[in-house]
Amino acid sequence: MTDTEPLLQVRNLETQFHTDEGIVRAVDGVSFDVYPGETVCIVGESGSGKTVTIESITRILQMPPGEIVGGEVIFDGIDLTTASEKEIRRIRGDRISHVFQNPQGSxxxxxxxxxxxxxxxxxxxxxxxxxxxxxxxxxxxxxxxxxxxxxxxxxxxxxxxxxxxxxxxxxxxxxxPDLLLADEPTTALDVTIEAQIIDLLLRLQEERDMAIVFVTHDLGVVAEIADRVVVMYASKVMEQGHVHEIFDRPAHPYTRALLDCLPGPDGVTPIEGTLPNPLDHPDGCRFAARCEYAIEPCFVGEHPSLLPADGDEDHLVSCLLYRDGHDESVIDREPRRADPFAVGDDT
Ligand SMILES: Nc1ncnc2c1ncn2[C@@H]1O[C@H](COP(=O)(O)OP(=O)(O)OP(=O)(O)O)[C@@H](O)[C@H]1O
Ligand code: SF4
Ligand SMILES: [Mg+2]
Incomplete structure (x- = not known):
């Protein structure tokens, strides 16, 4: 996959909304690549910034109140964040298409x-x-x-x-199109129809060698269709990597908590707590207030940057526990509740 050039490069994308209450930092330094013909799934809880990311790519976002304040979206050598209205209209529909959640509204x-x-x-x-x-x-x-x-x-x-x-x-x-951006395209449909639509998209993708960015909060769908996965939380990317890495060796405590939410013999275990307010993100790691593994440095400074997990350049994680010189005993210690690390314990 990484031998070829990416079709789309999202680099440090920052999108905000100007509201009466203040500035909503809906997308805050998001980066990921999409290669020709592959499926990238963006997952994360409601409000994590998935839709705003997708709508910023082709600038279909309502502006104002929205504004892209930083970063680049490189498609075929053109930065879509600064392209002229004429250029972007040519690309929309022709090179990049959207499928939304609600077919009625489309x-x-x-x-x-x-x-x-x-x-x-x-x-x-x-x-x-x-x-x-x-x-x-x-x-x-x-x-x-x-x-x-x-x-x-x-x-x-x-x-x-x-x-x-x-x-x-x-x-x-x-x-x-070379790229289809599908934002929860099956959420409004019942399970049987959802399966048919997913099969259809996969068939069309293969026939047309089309890349797909598929937004969903259904990890079952991700496991079925993704080549690579981008996990978003509180306007940032927490982890990204090949689908097998994410499911078999999830690195970020948030990814592990999400996987923990998959229905199992004991039912669904929701992640305790809620997302931070995007009007006023806390200092330190955005997941700290809900993290089973949080240590004191997690609550201060900037959110940890995305770095290779265990030296793997294709598997990135933004968590202090994966910093050089981290205290291994911290990663290995028992979480405060049930052990979400069990998911990846085959290494
Ligand atoms: N027009 C707007 N004005 C102000 N804030 C907005 C606007 N649109 C989105 N937001 C905020 O931006 C953040 C990200 O929203 P987004 O719709 O991207 O989330 P999402 O991950 O797609 O969630 P969901 O799974 O519910 O679709 C949220 O906090 C949301 O409230
Ligand atoms: S940086 Fe700290 S709080 Fe954030 S996910 Fe890692 S361990 Fe948890
Ligand atoms: Mg959405």
Whole structure:
């Protein structure tokens, strides 16, 4: 994976909201890469900054109140944070597409699905109405809408939720993007339909050699689809690495706590406590107040920077316990509650 150049490089991205209460630091120095054809999953609790990260990439974020105040988003050599409106409009839809959580909100109820797919095709390619209609039928067929030729003139309300999400995916594919940004695209769907949509995305990805950034808080989905995982908490990346590293050798106490939340024989164990207020992040490690392993230095200074876990450049972790010269006995000591480290105890 790392032999090729990244398709997307997010570097120290900082996005804020100006509110009456003050400045919300929603994304605070986030960095990760996406390579061609791979699936990167962004996971983290509600409010950790996943959506704002995704919406900052193509600047679809509402600005104001949002503002990208720092960092770079390099796509194909262009920094999207400073690209002109014309440049970014060309890239959106054509090179990078979005699929959102709620298909209802992504479709216009007063136009037929065919008209909406055609519009997306014609926005990206110089084709006439008739050819665009034929391509729209092909796309509907490709995303698994039965009798696509007959359904193309239906309105969104005539489709079920799962079928509407397929239509949204067809629209997202119309420009033949290199990168699909999917923000919880299956959360509003029931489990069976969710599985079908995920299968569909994986099939399309393989056929089209398309990279996907998939935002979810469902670790079961992550295990199924991710090549690499970015774990976010309180507007920062806590850990990132290959999916097997994250599941088999999770380094960060937050990742371990998240994995602990997976339903097991004793039910789901939620992580105690809540995320810090993004209006006023605490000093030190952002996870310290909830961390089983916190030591005194965790509560002062800056949040720990991302560094290789155990010397592995592809597996990064932001935790003081992994600093050079750390006290090994601290990592190895028993946590205050049940042992989340058991997840990775096969080394
Ligand atoms: N328009 C806005 N104005 C002020 N704060 C905002 C705005 N949009 C998002 N935020 C804040 O930014 C932070 C990150 O939000 P974001 O929507 O990215 O979280 P998320 O990880 O996607 O959560 P979820 O899993 O619930 O979708 C949150 O604290 C949120 O309240
Ligand atoms: S830096 Fe300290 S508080 Fe933060 S995750 Fe590591 S051990 Fe826990
Ligand atoms: Mg979100």
């Amino acid at each position: 479709l216009n109820p007063v136009y037929t699905v065919g008209a909406q797919i055609r519009e997306a095709i014609q926005a990206n390619r110089d084709v006439g109405k008739k050819a665009a209609r034929e391509q729209a039928i092909e796309l509907l067929d490709e995303v698994g809408i039965p009798e696509a030729g007959a359904r193309i003139d239906d309105y969104p309300h005539e489709f079920s939720g799962g079928m509407r999400q397929r239509v949204v995916i067809a629209i997202a594919l119309a420009g033949e």
